[in-house]
Amino acid sequence: MKRCDTIVIGDSLIGGNGKIWSNGAGVAVCGGIIVDVGEAREIIAQWQAEQTYHLGCVLLMPGLINAHTHVPMTMMRGFADDLPLLEWLNKHIFPVEAKLTRDLVALGARLGMYEMMRTGTTSFVDSYLLEEAVLETAETMGMRCTGGEVVFAFPSPAYADWSEAEALYRRHSERFPVGGRVQVAMMPHSVYTTNDALLKACRNLADDLGLMLHIHLAESIAESNQSRELHGGMRPVPYAHAMGLLSPSSVLAHAVDLDGSDIELIAQTGAQVVHNPVSNLKLASGVARVKEMASAGISISLGTDGACSNNTLDMFETMKLAAILAKGASGVATCVSAGEALAMATCEGARIFRTPGLGELNVGAPADLIALDLSEPNMIPMFNPVSHAVYAASGKDCVMTMVDGKVLFNAQQGGFQDGQYDDTRLAMADMVDWVRQKAREA
Amino acid sequence: MKRCDTIVIGDSLIGGNGKIWSNGAGVAVCGGIIVDVGEAREIIAQWQAEQTYHLGCVLLMPGLINAHTHVPMTMMRGFADDLPLLEWLNKHIFPVEAKLTRDLVALGARLGMYEMMRTGTTSFVDSYLLEEAVLETAETMGMRCTGGEVVFAFPSPAYADWSEAEALYRRHSERFPVGGRVQVAMMPHSVYTTNDALLKACRNLADDLGLMLHIHLAESIAESNQSRELHGGMRPVPYAHAMGLLSPSSVLAHAVDLDGSDIELIAQTGAQVVHNPVSNLKLASGVARVKEMASAGISISLGTDGACSNNTLDMFETMKLAAILAKGASGVATCVSAGEALAMATCEGARIFRTPGLGELNVGAPADLIALDLSEPNMIPMFNPVSHAVYAASGKDCVMTMVDGKVLFNAQQGGFQDGQYDDTRLAMADMVDWVRQKAREA
Numbered sequence: 001m002k003r004c005d006t007i008v009i010g011d012s013l014i015g016g017n018g019k020i021w022s023n024g025a026g027v028a029v030c031g032g033i034i035v036d037v038g039e040a041r042e043i044i045a046q047w048q049a050e051q052t053y054h055l056g057c058v059l060l061m062p063g064l065i066n067a068h069t070h071v072p073m074t075m076m077r078g079f080a081d082d083l084p085l086l087e088w089l090n091k092h093i094f095p096v097e098a099k100l101t102r103d104l105v106a107l108g109a110r111l112g113m114y115e116m117m118r119t120g121t122t123s124f125v126d127s128y129l130l131e132e133a134v135l136e137t138a139e140t141m142g143m144r145c146t147g148g149e150v151v152f153a154f155p156s157p158a159y160a161d162w163s164e165a166e167a168l169y170r171r172h173s174e175r176f177p178v179g180g181r182v183q184v185a186m187m188p189h190s191v192y193t194t195n196d197a198l199l200k201a202c203r204n205l206a207d208d209l210g211l212m213l214h215i216h217l218a219e220s221i222a223e224s225n226q227s228r229e230l231h232g233g234m235r236p237v238p239y240a241h242a243m244g245l246l247s248p249s250s251v252l253a254h255a256v257d258l259d260g261s262d263i264e265l266i267a268q269t270g271a272q273v274v275h276n277p278v279s280n281l282k283l284a285s286g287v288a289r290v291k292e293m294a295s296a297g298i299s300i301s302l303g304t305d306g307a308c309s310n311n312t313l314d315m316f317e318t319m320k321l322a323a324i325l326a327k328g329a330s331g332v333a334t335c336v337s338a339g340e341a342l343a344m345a346t347c348e349g350a351r352i353f354r355t356p357g358l359g360e361l362n363v364g365a366p367a368d369l370i371a372l373d374l375s376e377p378n379m380i381p382m383f384n385p386v387s388h389a390v391y392a393a394s395g396k397d398c399v400m401t402m403v404d405g406k407v408l409f410n411a412q413q414g415g416f417q418d419g420q421y422d423d424t425r426l427a428m429a430d431m432v433d434w435v436r437q438k439a440r441e442a
Numbered sequence: 443m444k445r446c447d448t449i450v451i452g453d454s455l456i457g458g459n460g461k462i463w464s465n466g467a468g469v470a471v472c473g474g475i476i477v478d479v480g481e482a483r484e485i486i487a488q489w490q491a492e493q494t495y496h497l498g499c500v501l502l503m504p505g506l507i508n509a510h511t512h513v514p515m516t517m518m519r520g521f522a523d524d525l526p527l528l529e530w531l532n533k534h535i536f537p538v539e540a541k542l543t544r545d546l547v548a549l550g551a552r553l554g555m556y557e558m559m560r561t562g563t564t565s566f567v568d569s570y571l572l573e574e575a576v577l578e579t580a581e582t583m584g585m586r587c588t589g590g591e592v593v594f595a596f597p598s599p600a601y602a603d604w605s606e607a608e609a610l611y612r613r614h615s616e617r618f619p620v621g622g623r624v625q626v627a628m629m630p631h632s633v634y635t636t637n638d639a640l641l642k643a644c645r646n647l648a649d650d651l652g653l654m655l656h657i658h659l660a661e662s663i664a665e666s667n668q669s670r671e672l673h674g675g676m677r678p679v680p681y682a683h684a685m686g687l688l689s690p691s692s693v694l695a696h697a698v699d700l701d702g703s704d705i706e707l708i709a710q711t712g713a714q715v716v717h718n719p720v721s722n723l724k725l726a727s728g729v730a731r732v733k734e735m736a737s738a739g740i741s742i743s744l745g746t747d748g749a750c751s752n753n754t755l756d757m758f759e760t761m762k763l764a765a766i767l768a769k770g771a772s773g774v775a776t777c778v779s780a781g782e783a784l785a786m787a788t789c790e791g792a793r794i795f796r797t798p799g800l801g802e803l804n805v806g807a808p809a810d811l812i813a814l815d816l817s818e819p820n821m822i823p824m825f826n827p828v829s830h831a832v833y834a835a836s837g838k839d840c841v842m843t844m845v846d847g848k849v850l851f852n853a854q855q856g857g858f859q860d861g862q863y864d865d866t867r868l869a870m871a872d873m874v875d876w877v878r879q880k881a882r883e884a
Contacts, residue, residue: 077822078829082779115819221773281770282833284777311833312820317759328723331663335726337524376838377557377863378754380519381870383877387520391724391753396818396838421819428823435825 004030005405007049009040010058010371012385016360018339020385025060029367032405037361055400055412058371059385062361063122063401064315065349068214068253068274068303070128071112072105075431077307079439085220085283093308095442096435097129100157106133107431110424112313113141114416117409119314119395122368122402125214125251125274125303125352127187130158132172139182141418142408144368146353148172148187148214151202153194162201173209179354181404185212185251190219191236191243192226199243212249212352215240218262219254220285237262246271251352253303256280256288263289267296272351275344277321278312279305290326291335301349302341314395319345323390338390371400373411446472447847449491451482452500452813454827458802460781462827467502471809474847479803497842497854500813501827504803505564505843506757507791510656510695510716510745512570513554514547517873519749521881527662527725535750537884538877539571542599548575549873552866554755555583556858559851561756561837564810564844567656567693567716567745567794569629572600574614580624583860584850586810588794590614590629590656593644595636604643615651621796623846627654627693632661633678633685634668641685654691654794657682660704661696662727679704688713693794695745698722698730705731709738714793717786719763720754721747732768733777743791756837761787765832780832813842815853 006029013025024040028047080092123144131149138145149158159165172184186206188194206213218236231239248270255273275288304313323341327333350359357365378392399411448471455467466482470489522534565586573591580587591600601607614626628648648655660678673681690712697715717730746755765783769775792801799807820834841853
């Protein structure tokens with residue numbers, strides 16, 4: 001018998017390279033790494049574990065990767081809906097954000113991380129104000145996170161100017177190094193809230209520190225119009241390219257309003273795209289050209305965006321919408337299959353994390369996995385586990401979430417394992433009046 | 443103290459005409475009818491009930507109404523995805539359906555009804571083969587159902603020709619009368635699977651028996667092209683009108699491929715439309731023109747369609763997609779507000795049921811209500827219960843479902859109240875091989 005830390009056993013399992021087990025399967029985990037994947041009886045026969053989870057009628061699969069979000073925005077979930085973008089931002093969101101403190105950002109981040117671990121997300125890419133509080137919260141709560149302070153050309157609660165922002169990034173990159181469970185990435189906000197010098201400075205600092213660079217780009221027609229006006233007729237994608245922002249270490253969030261040459265340029269430079277279908281619809285930004293981007297060979301991952309423009313962080317919902325919206329928008333029912341949508345929500349998002357093996361349940365990969373309850377009516381009958389994961393499951397079917405070998409949520413053992421969920425819940429109830437008051441004061 | 447059968451108490455409640463209670467609220471129910479709605483302390487002070495449910499931290503709201511589905515198709519959930527429509531139908535769905543028996547239809551219907559009561563749907567409009575088994579199952583299981591045997595111009599397992607179909611409808615309309623909890627409606631399948639004489643016969647029989655008439659119409663461009671070829675250049679909507687099908691007692695499912703004059707004609711005749719956004723995207727049928735239909739004054743309700751083309755019966759998912767897809771497709775973020783989406787999923791669908799008061803929690807209405815768990819992270823914080831119901835909730839947040847005053851599902855008391863869910867689950871597991879075999883034989 002070989003020794004390991006943990007064994008997890010379920011009825012079915014989605015392994016790497018599309019391999020499916022349907023008659024009892026499990027994983028063995030040691031030091032946060034998957035050391036075996038296979039038939040349940042073989043895992044049990046070969047490994048002796050400190051702790052074994054016999055989860056019964058569940059589907060084991062890789063945890064989902066939310067490649068674009070702003071987790072502290074859960075504190076404003078449902079605060080302002082159904083409004084034109086500028087009114088939503090200027091009258092509701094920005095006045096509240098201007099009053100944020102580190103403690104409030106940490107509180108919103110806690111709630112967002114509970115929601116993610118409850119709904120089957122194990123990794124997320126985040127940018128926000130006072131992001132240090134998000135990175136620290138991820139460290140404490142056990143989530144896998146790539147995060148960065150959002151960089152604007154104007155002062156923010158975290159810095160007065162670029163030199164302060166740069167110092168902050170240098171500090172973060174020592175404290176949260178690349179490839180770690182919690183790591184930093186460079187996050188200029190967008191081309192319309194920055195300027196030439198700032199974008200070039202961000203690119204240089206990212207290169208200097210070896211960081212990924214993540215930016216909102218081409219989210220709406222309005223952004224394209226503004227870019228053409230300000231940048232000598234250049235649309236957002238060629239402008240970002242002129243600033244040196246497009247490369248294999250660049251991640252472009254949204255990428256909705258693209259023309260054919262934008263798509264070609266992204267493909268040529270090897271930049272990645274994060275598709276945020278729920279937020280793009282809710283804010284009326286439009287429908288990203290997923291079929292064309294995929295045909296051009298662009299890596300497409302998925303994000304929920306912040307809870308204000310969604311209003312959940314449920315990556316199962318996003319994964320299903322990515323698959324069906326691509327079909328409905330293109331008129332091609334074979335466009336974005338279940339397997340392709342699952343890859344977007346796992347392996348493709350994993351590229352941002354520079355963590356070998358992340359996104360699939362294979363030997364040597366980080367033990368980031370979830371279990372879906374197969375006894376719920378929406379999961380019956382089961383012809384194809386991948387179809388169920390993409391088209392039939394809700395995040396709420398997740399009954400167990402493990403990150404880095406540690407169980408963070410287990411419905412069979414009291415839910416959230418850190419025992420502090422109720423404190424967060426009560427603290428968040430007090431936020432309702434605070435948010436309303438700050439918006440009124442504006 | 444007044445006496446009633448049941449009191450249900452929660453933290454918040456969405457009542458009729460947009461009235462919200464946020465500090466403890468409840469309903470009193472007598473004989474399946476709501477006899478009081480109001481503040482928790484007033485309900486408790488004024489009513490003495492046989493049974494009181496103190497549900498705690500929940501949002502009480504009307505049960506959702508699925509206005510277009512085929513519940514027995516749950517038995518083929520996930521059996522065939524990501525295929526072109528004709529290949530999907532001819533190679534996978536039709537060969538299995540040709541071998542159906544009453545028992546199998548009843549089994550699929552049971553599973554579908556468990557899924558609906560689990561995910562907050564209390565009423566549904568159904569059409570399928572051997573529909574009598576669906577109507578009987580709804581009667582036994584306590585769901586509210588308007589259903590009808592699907593009518594084709596070719597023989598089906600339930601009838602050899604129209605005269606047999608007519609006799610079957612006359613029998614059903616006595617056994618499941620209009621306005622009852624389980625009632626019959628006339629269900630010609632579509633304009634492309636029938637003919638002039640059959641559609642006119644359906645209309646006449648519906649008028650004779652006083653039934654609603656429900657038909658798939660204008661689901662795809664292919665249907666429009668075929669209609670123009672076969673019917674002297676007429677598109678599906680004017681052709682259906684020429685057959686006498688459009689009137690205030692008509693319900694048109696899908697209505698995706700409409701031009702401006704189609705919309706005008708539907709509005710003029712007072713016919714209702716059922717929007718099926720998930721199915722329309724998954725089958726690549728396209729995006730219905732909800733903004734234009736709503737502006738023309740057409741009543742729009744919502745449906746999931748069958749589980750094969752969705753693959754769930756979760757009306758919360760459908761309600762959210764209806765709201766955000768209308769925004770994304772129109773480019774107008776104020777299009778289909780949360781309140782409008784909720785009305786589509788409740789009061790608008792209720793029109794099909796000819797049951798006074800259905801769809802809102804008001805005194806005198808049927809006691810069809812659900813409770814959403816407000817302690818889940820995705821439901822925190824709560825600024826606006828209607829926003830949460832539409833944008834943040836999943837069907838899986840439903841913890842209690844009552845139809846006609848009877849509790850069908852209660853998460854706090856063992857889940858499904860009829861105690862027969864496990865039998866259905868095990869029987870359904872045996873269906874997997876049967877379905878695969880029937881498809882192979884074809």
